[in-house]
Amino acid sequence: MPRLTREQLRQELEQIAHRTIRLTLTTNASSYVSFRPDRDPLDVRLQRAFLDAPDEVLVGVGRWLGGRLRRCPDVVDRFINCPPPELAERVHTRRRDLKTEGRCYHLESLLERVNRRFFGDTVRVRITWGRRLPRRRVQARTLGIYYRGENVIVISPVLDQWLVPQWFVEFTIYHECLHALQSAGERPHGTAFRRRLRLHPRYGEAMQWEKANIDVLTSCIQPAQQAACRVHRTDDVRQLGFPW
Numbered sequence: 001m002p003r004l005t006r007e008q009l010r011q012e013l014e015q016i017a018h019r020t021i022r023l024t025l026t027t028n029a030s031s032y033v034s035f036r037p038d039r040d041p042l043d044v045r046l047q048r049a050f051l052d053a054p055d056e057v058l059v060g061v062g063r064w065l066g067g068r069l070r071r072c073p074d075v076v077d078r079f080i081n082c083p084p085p086e087l088a089e090r091v092h093t094r095r096r097d098l099k100t101e102g103r104c105y106h107l108e109s110l111l112e113r114v115n116r117r118f119f120g121d122t123v124r125v126r127i128t129w130g131r132r133l134p135r136r137r138v139q140a141r142t143l144g145i146y147y148r149g150e151n152v153i154v155i156s157p158v159l160d161q162w163l164v165p166q167w168f169v170e171f172t173i174y175h176e177c178l179h180a181l182q183s184a185g186e187r188p189h190g191t192a193f194r195r196r197l198r199l200h201p202r203y204g205e206a207m208q209w210e211k212a213n214i215d216v217l218t219s220c221i222q223p224a225q226q227a228a229c230r231v232h233r234t235d236d237v238r239q240l241g242f243p244w
């Protein structure tokens, strides 16, 4: 059983945010928090994982929703990037319809390439595009995520555009394949993981490309709201945000 019910979570957030909140829980993989700050009541979509979030994370979310913070607080970032493994498994067990054919990239064939080139075809994992969200929402997102419970890699649809080079999509898949190969108790972005990530021949280039193309990666969000948004790197070595 989760720590809180949906109604308890909603009330908790209302108290902290001092706003009336309409709360929808999602199993969305590429967006954990999304809301329209200009609406009343505040229309909030939260990933189900937040039902088990510790108090300090809820306080962070509540203050962000209440408009008292300009960006997603670090404590929430950390929760999104590294939810406790047992939580990640429990939360994402719904049956998922896999969608591998994107507008620009076909994930199945990119996964095959990455698997053959770097892992000798040993990674047994499924892959899908995450869902697109309506425009004009403030969101905290990740570029990719691996769900151990479902053994599926979900790639953010922001990567499904020609402005994003194929090798960068493949690098993101490589990153998630490394997660798929980790043992359940291993720290998701621990030292061993980062060492393996750096073995990728285009690691440095990928870091630079992501930094230089932050606008491409947030292009589905209206410019006026970009200031409130933060793109999460797919590893937590260094997180990119907008300069404040």
Ligand SMILES: [Zn+2]
Pocket: 175, 179, 188, 189, 234, 235
């Ligand atoms: Zn990762």
